[in-house]
Amino acid sequence: MSRTTPYSHTHGGEEEVSLQDIEDPKSQTLFGAWKIKSCCARAFADGLDFVWIDTCCIDKTSSAELSEAINSMFEWYRGAQVCYAYLDDVPSSEDDHSADSSAFRKSRWFTRGWTLQELLAPEKMIFFCQDWNVIGTKYALAHEVSSITKINEQYLFNFETASVAARMSWASRRETTRPEDKAYSLMGIFKVNMPLLYGEGRKAFYKLQLQILDMVDDESIFAWTGDTYRETYHGRLLASSPADFFDCGDISLYESIQSVFDVNRPPYTMTNKGLRVEPLLIRHSFAYSQIFIAPLNCSRGKEKESVAILLEWETPHNKWIRILPAASLEYKPPKKLDNKVQRHIVYVRQLLESRCPHAHTRWERASYHGGPNKSDLQYQVNTASLAKEGFTISKYYLSHPLDGKWTRTSDIFEAVLSLKRNGTSTALSFRGPLTETLIVILHIRESVPVVDVVVSHKSLSLNDVVHSFRLQCINCKEQRMSRTRKYVWLAERLALVTMKERGRKHIVEIEVGEQDPCLKDASQMQSSTGKQFTKEIGRQRTRETEETRRDARGRTPSEASWADSLCGSGSDNSSR
Numbered sequence: 101m102s103r104t105t106p107y108s109h110t111h112g113g114e115e116e117v118s119l120q121d122i123e124d125p126k127s128q129t130l131f132g133a134w135k136i137k138s139c140c141a142r143a144f145a146d147g148l149d150f151v152w153i154d155t156c157c158i159d160k161t162s163s164a165e166l167s168e169a170i171n172s173m174f175e176w177y178r179g180a181q182v183c184y185a186y187l188d189d190v191p192s193s194e195d196d197h198s199a200d201s202s203a204f205r206k207s208r209w210f211t212r213g214w215t216l217q218e219l220l221a222p223e224k225m226i227f228f229c230q231d232w233n234v235i236g237t238k239y240a241l242a243h244e245v246s247s248i249t250k251i252n253e254q255y256l257f258n259f260e261t262a263s264v265a266a267r268m269s270w271a272s273r274r275e276t277t278r279p280e281d282k283a284y285s286l287m288g289i290f291k292v293n294m295p296l297l298y299g300e301g302r303k304a305f306y307k308l309q310l311q312i313l314d315m316v317d318d319e320s321i322f323a324w325t326g327d328t329y330r331e332t333y334h335g336r337l338l339a340s341s342p343a344d345f346f347d348c349g350d351i352s353l354y355e356s357i358q359s360v361f362d363v364n365r366p367p368y369t370m371t372n373k374g375l376r377v378e379p380l381l382i383r384h385s386f387a388y389s390q391i392f393i394a395p396l397n398c399s400r401g402k403e404k405e406s407v408a409i410l411l412e413w414e415t416p417h418n419k420w421i422r423i424l425p426a427a428s429l430e431y432k433p434p435k436k437l438d439n440k441v442q443r444h445i446v447y448v449r450q451l452l453e454s455r456c457p458h459a460h461t462r463w464e465r466a467s468y469h470g471g472p473n474k475s476d477l478q479y480q481v482n483t484a485s486l487a488k489e490g491f492t493i494s495k496y497y498l499s500h501p502l503d504g505k506w507t508r509t510s511d512i513f514e515a516v517l518s519l520k521r522n523g524t525s526t527a528l529s530f531r532g533p534l535t536e537t538l539i540v541i542l543h544i545r546e547s548v549p550v551v552d553v554v555v556s557h558k559s560l561s562l563n564d565v566v567h568s569f570r571l572q573c574i575n576c577k578e579q580r581m582s583r584t585r586k587y588v589w590l591a592e593r594l595a596l597v598t599m600k601e602r603g604r605k606h607i608v609e610i611e612v613g614e615q616d617p618c619l620k621d622a623s624q625m626q627s628s629t630g631k632q633f634t635k636e637i638g639r640q641r642t643r644e645t646e647e648t649r650r651d652a653r654g655r656t657p658s659e660a661s662w663a664d665s666l667c668g669s670g671s672d673n674s675s676r
Contacts, residue, residue, distance in 0.1 A: 485610055
């Protein structure tokens with residue numbers, strides 16, 4: 101590949117030229133054909149013999165050839181003398197590419213999954229704008245590219261030294277058309293090879309993580325933080341997608357063996373009982389269940405704070421589960437094992453069954469089966485524990501005044517919601533002493549009570565929060581919810597939210613535990629995800645607005661603008 105230049109671009113759907121189309125005269129009018137000719141002309145001018153373009157150099161009708169190409173693609177890019185990156189949405193008239201509003205910063209090329217390996221693999225890369233004028237090289241634009249991709253400048257040219265969690269975080273903001281490609285596009289970055297099986301969905305990313313565990317001893321793979329409000333945990337150790345590593349860009353491995361918390365930790369193995377690990381566990385002070393702190397052999401930030409995950413032993417089910425995202429931990433390695441720090445054999449299952457994508461925020465389906473002609477369903481929210489922590493009620497929300505009412509008795513807030521129609525929603529907001537807001541959402545879906553809690557350091561509109569939650573319920577096809585309780589960080593402490601059924605009344609209790617001296621600022625882990633939650637609400641509203649404004653060709657305004665800016669063809673099907 102030394103005299104061949106790979107070509108990196110974003111696909112334009114039907115405008116691209118495949119291997120089967122390359123000799124078809126009709127394909128010569130497509131925008132993809134113009135891109136191929138322009139790329140070849142540039143390569144010829146640079147004295148190169150060949151160009152390699154994935155759209156027309158892979159026979160995608162052959163699964164064997166496609167699998168071989170994807171498994172080899174990273175090495176092809178790495179061995180190339182130079183790689184061309186064509187950004188078809190960056191005009192040649194743009195002068196300042198470092199400006200926040202520049203087309204270079206907003207280019208689709210920086211949002212696609214496959215282009216990540218194409219950025220990292222080659223030593224030399226040249227960026228081109230719409231008309232194939234040079235924007236600059238990866239070296240010259242390193243600062244701008246680092247700011248856009250959230251990849252440290254040193255890793256742009258030596259990414260192998262980054263932790264697994266950091267590398268995953270680079271892909272967390274990127275999208276692929278097919279869910280399996282979220283995993284397949286990362287194989288080269290982790291030096292992993294595995295067969296392709298389109299149709300397996302999220303299992304592909306699960307398999308990728310198992311391959312990584314077999315290759316490297318890097319516990320940062322367990323340090324994903326997820327999105328506290330959006331992602332489902334199901335008690336798993338491994339992440340469900342790169343998006344779970346959104347906030348893990350500053351996680352690194354310890355530089356010296358003396359800093360490693362658990363040098364003698366046995367290797368991980370996959371068994372029929374789940375993933376087997378043998379960590380040193382520290383008993384957490386939370387009084388309401390058996391929770392243990394499991395420190396990981398990695399650190400976070402410039403101050404090298406230790407990172408840990410929380411594991412719970414569920415006695416009724418005789419199993420271990422993971423709870424909550426990774427937390428910052430302030431703890432010194434013990435000189436010897438004692439009754440507080442002991443090694444345990446832990447089996448954690450990775451649940452992959454199809455469920456509602458947000459099922460962790462809800463509960464076991466209640467046995468109550470109401471209906472239009474039945475009596476009202478009652479919720480009771482017990483907030484005595486919250487009051488002790490300085491939380492006071494700030495506001496409440498009802499989807500409609502006729503849907504129900506709030507009544508207050510001492511420290512108990514009771515909601516009586518009408519079941520005359522499904523979709524009834526209400527919410528109760530509490531303001532805490534540390535600028536935290538706790539929102540309890542109550543909802544009725546198909547005559548089934550549904551509850552969720554949201555903790556945020558940001559000021560969120562109750563109307564927006566409930567609206568977003570109702571959309572989740574509408575999109576949820578699974579009747580059975582995942583668990584009967586949920587853990588949250590509240591006032592720098594671990595809090596347990598449970599729902600108990602007493603006849604037609606459902607009691608929601610919030611128990612706040614004591615502050616554990618081992619955990620440092622664990623609640624701050626939710627601050628970034630709070631911003632993500634706010635952004636998600638904005639994205640949902642944008643999608644809803646655009647859905648009502650599709651043109652005659654079925655395109656939204658943003659899709660039409662992008663497609664028409666390329667060549668006026670109107671094609672908007674991006675496959676990459």
